[in-house]
Amino acid sequence: MAAAPRSNCAINLSVELFGDRWTLLILRDMLFFGRRHFGQLIDSAEHIASNVLANRLKMLVAEGMLTRRDDPTHKQKAIYSLTEKSISLFPILVQISLWGHENLPESIQQGDEIWAVMAGGPKAWARFMDRLRETHLGAAPSQEASAPAGPAARRSGKRRSA
Amino acid sequence: MAAAPRSNCAINLSVELFGDRWTLLILRDMLFFGRRHFGQLIDSAEHIASNVLANRLKMLVAEGMLTRRDDPTHKQKAIYSLTEKSISLFPILVQISLWGHENLPESIQQGDEIWAVMAGGPKAWARFMDRLRETHLGAAPSQEASAPAGPAARRSGKRRSA
Secondary structure, three states: OOOOOOOOOHHHHHHHHHOOOOHHHHHHHHHHHOOOOHHHHOOOOOOOOHHHHHHHHHHHHHOOOEEEEEOOOOOOOEEEEEOHHHHOOHHHHHHHHHHHHHHOOOOOOOOHHHHHHHHOHHHHHHHHHHHHHHHHHOOOOOHHHHOOOOHHHHOOOOOOOO | OOOOOOOOOHHHHHHHHHOOOOHHHHHHHHHHHOOOOHHHHOOOOOOOOHHHHHHHHHHHHHOOOEEEEEOOOOOOOEEEEEOHHHHOOHHHHHHHHHHHHHHOOOOOOOOHHHHHHHHOHHHHHHHHHHHHHHHHHOOOOOHHHHOOOOHHHHOOOOOOOO
16 A cells, blocks of 8 residues: 555455445456456446546556556557456455345346356355466466356346346 | 445445445444444544544444444433344455455454454354344344353464564
């Protein structure tokens, strides 16, 4: 963090890192929906402003939550990768989402694939995190992660609407 | 939420509810440290301003995260109670705290008792939530929650410092 933290409580430090109106949404789009380019991240449902997105991406790189490199397949475009630090937030984001679905009646399920992962419980979350590690960190797939997901993981799951 | 939400994504709605620089800290002080009066909550390590605290408490009551009543033991003082909706956030706050301890080296453990609960894993979290329900909702203690915690729950646990 740039400025001195308000306290060294781990929750406060976490809130100072990602507890603003936008940062968790950027991490959601990367962790849940595989977005990695500025042009994909700007296209969020919440209409993030481009200067806010640029600011938060810069901060997330500085904090070791993301890495940034040139994308060889897109000239002049950067590609962002998750780090172990941000991948390890995945279960927390899943649980925030599940809490929201349970407690905020206006919430609507978005994305069948990620819903199946969320509904699959901690083991499904761990497999998904292994896939993120393969994609973003170049980690070798673990035996479990490379197994086919099977039909159960593809069911559309419970839907909620307003 | 007062204004129209930016989207109906459950994470976005959750972020709109508690994803600001202060709300999660108020919930932390109530969930982890048993604070229930304005005068206790204003005394946080992060020096929350009184108008911000008053605003957030009002919002949390309006959102069904807290209830407010006169405290018969303190004339003219309101006492705030958690609701099932806010108590169910407890495991998420615990995991944010554990993530912070793991990933943010400047974090310092605060509170031996809550640390023992956090380190005790999901079963210890569930027992603690049952105690919160007894205190805040007047729920009858479950058999497990009323059992003595034993010496293991009182160990001071790992400490981290800057």
